[in-house]
Amino acid sequence: MAEQPEVVHAEVGGRRLRLTHLEKVLYPETGWTKAEAVHYYASVAPKLLPHLAGRPASFLRFPEGVQGQRFWAKRVPGGSPGWLSTLEVPHREGAFGQVVVADLPTLVWAANLGALELHVPQWQGDPDHHDRLVIDLDPGPGMTVVECCAVALAAGRLLAADGLTAFAKTSGSKGLHLLVPLHPAPERAAVEYARQLAGQLRAAAPGLVVDRMEKSLRRGRIFVDWSQNTSAKTTVAPYSLRAGERPTVSTPVPWSAVESCRRPADLEFTPEQVLARPEDPMAELTAPRLRGRLPGA
Structure with a gap:
């Protein structure tokens, strides 16, 4: 794979995204990179997005790859784009906003964060429905x-x-x-x-x-x-x-x-x-x- 620049500015679904460190290897055993993860999510989006629609997403993030630190991200991250769809969700520690992956730009934005795994609940909008x-x-x-x-x-x-x-x-x-x-x-x-x-x-x-x-x-x-x-x-x-x-x-x-x-x-x-x-x-x-x-x- 050709060497990737550290920062790529891309227009995705009418949104301007700043993609970083696309050359980073996320799966050392196979050499699979962040660029390939972003490409996968962008390509599979038509099949994936209907299953995320209306559901607050919990991201399992791996900024340094699968052998590095992993952490759950539920709250909307600081500095997130203002155009993200969000949902206020009740939690034990009080309600807070979570991202709803409603479109292709949001999906690519999440992949760029190192959110390899996307988890959602069995409900949309209302936790008791x-x-x-x-x-x-x-x-x-x-x-x-x-x-x-x-x-x-x-x-x-x-x-x-x-x-x-x-x-x-x-x-x-x-x-x-x-x-x-x-x-x-x-x-x-x-x-x-x-x-x-x-x-x-x-x-x-x-x-x-x-x-x-x-x-x-x-x-x-x-x-x-x-x-x-x-x-x-x-x-x-x-x-x-x-x-x-x-x-x-x-x-x-x-x-x-x-x-x-x-x-x-x-x-x-x-x-x-x-x-x-x-x-x-x-x-x-x-x-x-x-x-x-x-x-x-």
Whole structure:
């Protein structure tokens, strides 16, 4: 790659951005640079932005790369452009503004900050009106995404029996997520439904599934983390980068890929592989017609 100047002034979506240190290597194992991260986010934006719309973003930032300091950034950073969309969000320490990644300039601005991972909650605008349910499948020691797929298929059948449509994506790390579009439901109803679903999965396969928080119980099991549906928690967004040793992506996958997964490598995707795929298995997640109602909500 040709040497990059330390500062590049670029016009993105009608906004003037100052991009810095694009030559910086963020993933030393592969030599993947900040320029490549910015390029990835700019290229995947049409598929990614609908999943960020209206949701306060939590950025996991790596200014010096994945082997350097990492920190969560939730508050709007000082010196941020005045054109950013923001949302006042209640927190334990009091309400404060968070960035809503509403457009391409904001996405590129975040990538320039070293925000490799983009995490969002299961609600837009109002923390007590959840428009999405997440089934978070986390493999314990000795387990992989292959076993997560078996649990995902069982979860998909339970969700379908309740009239709910589930979309699958890799976590970009070791696990699997199912996202379910909802008619807005209270936090309490979303958490309770997810908790009961986790209990059903554990009862059907007690040797495979655990639904309790204690880490000591997770060896040789898939943990169904129903608590991810609380309003205060976030999930990595579809198409977000992940900050492992190599650049990978939390990648939407069709159910056929979940069914046919036989080894972890079957569901590992690089940014380049994601950009080369013409299809978007999660394109309809935000379609209003697919929103389901939680039983009893």
